[in-house]
Amino acid sequence: MSASSNSPAQVPNEDPFDPSATTSICPICAAPRITARPVLSRNRLDEIHALEAFRPGLRQEILAVFSDSANESLDRCRQALNEGRRDAVVQAAHRLLGSASSIGAERLAGLAAQTETRAADESSETALCALLSQLRDAVDEALAAYRQWLR
Amino acid sequence: MSNFVKIARIQAPDPPCSLRREGILRQNSSNDSAALQALSRTRHAATPNLPTIVTMTTPHPAVVGIVEDDAVHTTLIEATLASAGYASIAYDSAEDFRRRKGSEHVDLLLLDWRMPGESGLALVHALRSEGWPSPVIFVTSNREEAQVVQALDSGADDYLVKPVRRSELLARIRSVLRRPHPVTPVEAPPCESFGVYRLDPQQRIVLINGIAHKALPKEFDLLLFLFRRAGRVVSREAVLAHVWRTRTPVPTRTIDTYISRLRRNFGLDGRHGWRIDGVYLQGYSLVPCSEAPA
Numbered sequence: 001m002s003a004s005s006n007s008p009a010q011v012p013n014e015d016p017f018d019p020s021a022t023t024s025i026c027p028i029c030a031a032p033r034i035t036a037r038p039v040l041s042r043n044r045l046d047e048i049h050a051l052e053a054f055r056p057g058l059r060q061e062i063l064a065v066f067s068d069s070a071n072e073s074l075d076r077c078r079q080a081l082n083e084g085r086r087d088a089v090v091q092a093a094h095r096l097l098g099s100a101s102s103i104g105a106e107r108l109a110g111l112a113a114q115t116e117t118r119a120a121d122e123s124s125e126t127a128l129c130a131l132l133s134q135l136r137d138a139v140d141e142a143l144a145a146y147r148q149w150l151r
Numbered sequence: 152m153s154n155f156v157k158i159a160r161i162q163a164p165d166p167p168c169s170l171r172r173e174g175i176l177r178q179n180s181s182n183d184s185a186a187l188q189a190l191s192r193t194r195h196a197a198t199p200n201l202p203t204i205v206t207m208t209t210p211h212p213a214v215v216g217i218v219e220d221d222a223v224h225t226t227l228i229e230a231t232l233a234s235a236g237y238a239s240i241a242y243d244s245a246e247d248f249r250r251r252k253g254s255e256h257v258d259l260l261l262l263d264w265r266m267p268g269e270s271g272l273a274l275v276h277a278l279r280s281e282g283w284p285s286p287v288i289f290v291t292s293n294r295e296e297a298q299v300v301q302a303l304d305s306g307a308d309d310y311l312v313k314p315v316r317r318s319e320l321l322a323r324i325r326s327v328l329r330r331p332h333p334v335t336p337v338e339a340p341p342c343e344s345f346g347v348y349r350l351d352p353q354q355r356i357v358l359i360n361g362i363a364h365k366a367l368p369k370e371f372d373l374l375l376f377l378f379r380r381a382g383r384v385v386s387r388e389a390v391l392a393h394v395w396r397t398r399t400p401v402p403t404r405t406i407d408t409y410i411s412r413l414r415r416n417f418g419l420d421g422r423h424g425w426r427i428d429g430v431y432l433q434g435y436s437l438v439p440c441s442e443a444p445a
Contacts, residue, residue, distance in 0.1 A: 062223060095221055
């Protein structure tokens with residue numbers, strides 16, 4: 001299954017760290033979708049930054065590890081869904097949820113949790129495909145925000 | 152990094168303990184504590200929005216094991232532990248921990264719930280069944296009450312939901328490490344009964360009709376050996392191998408002497424329903440008195 005080219009339309013000039021509500025449009029049904037979570041939690045980023053005193057290069061290390069982990073989890077989700085292995089989708093989504101939570105990628109974590117739940121409760125493949133597309137976008141969004149923070 | 156602060160990297164000490172990653176200890180003399188506070192204020196002034204991390208002034212000897220398949224979480228936990236002076240060892244699965252726990256000691260385990268292969272819940276179940284004494288804290292995304300209860304009932308000492316805040320994690324680690332953790336005693340071997348005879352392997356006592364009779368070590372071993380093969384002929388060679396644990400021939404008189412002692416001191420001459428018979432050219436047989444000697 002190819003990555004979705006229908007990125008959700010976003011409110012312009014969205015601050016990735018702003019916890020206030022933002023609105024996007026679902027690429028599948030075109031309905032407005034409220035995303036009340038920030039892309040990255042400022043509090044969590046500050047904690048990571050403070051820990052760098054005890055582990056030099058930690059922030060860059062986290063970026064590399066998260067990028068590898070998140071992309072691997074996404075690939076596993078997609079492959080498992082193609083093969084009809086819902087339990088493997090649940091496992092991969094759960095792992096993505098953990099990674100996202102660890103770096104404060106709250107929006108991504110919410111989507112990963114939703115994917116885990118939907119894969120476990122026998123939701124339709126169409127719905128899961130839509131979620132995987134959103135996950136792909138959320139991972140890219142989180143990585144972009146993290147890189148922006150590093151600068 | 153300030154010159155006032157010395158950071159020592161823990162190298163892996165002599166076996167059996169080895170570290171997958173080096174831990175970082177912060178060593179401070181009493182003169183450096185004021186310098187540390189100054190450093191903290193300086194750091195805070197440069198980045199006013201960052202939380203101030205106060206380090207411990209004494210090194211922690213505790214080693215924390217992290218069983219987690221998510222590398223991001225593991226990396227952050229390692230850094231958090233290092234900030235408080237703990238050393239850590241990372242395991243990427245329950246199976247990885249099982250393979251290495253015999254040679255790598257940990258004082259506390261941070262355990263994920265859902266992992267590929269064996270789950271954290273199954274691992275803590277197995278560890279407690281083995282009598283593994285160290286405390287276990289679950290750190291997991293599962294937040295359902297039923298799962299929390301299940302984890303604690305299975306033998307975990309505490310439960311944290313991801314994402315874990317640094318101060319809370321360290322406070323809970325300190326809390327569980329303060330508690331005494333008695334080693335679960337090894338279960339004593341059960342007593343074995345044969346008619347009116349009852350043999351206690353732990354205390355090496357023979358009870359006959361409820362009355363205790365003290366036995367010498369070899370007497371007890373020979374008694375137990377014969378009772379477990381009651382009705383069968385056992386050769387002298389077998390007695391040597393199992394009771395004296397040798398294949399070197401022991402003088403015949405020695406075995407005969409012990410057989411005589413058993414008959415005399417423990418009533419194995421038919422008084423209490425059992426009798427040791429000598430089987431010509433073959434060995435001995437412990438039989439119930441209702442059976443005729445061979």
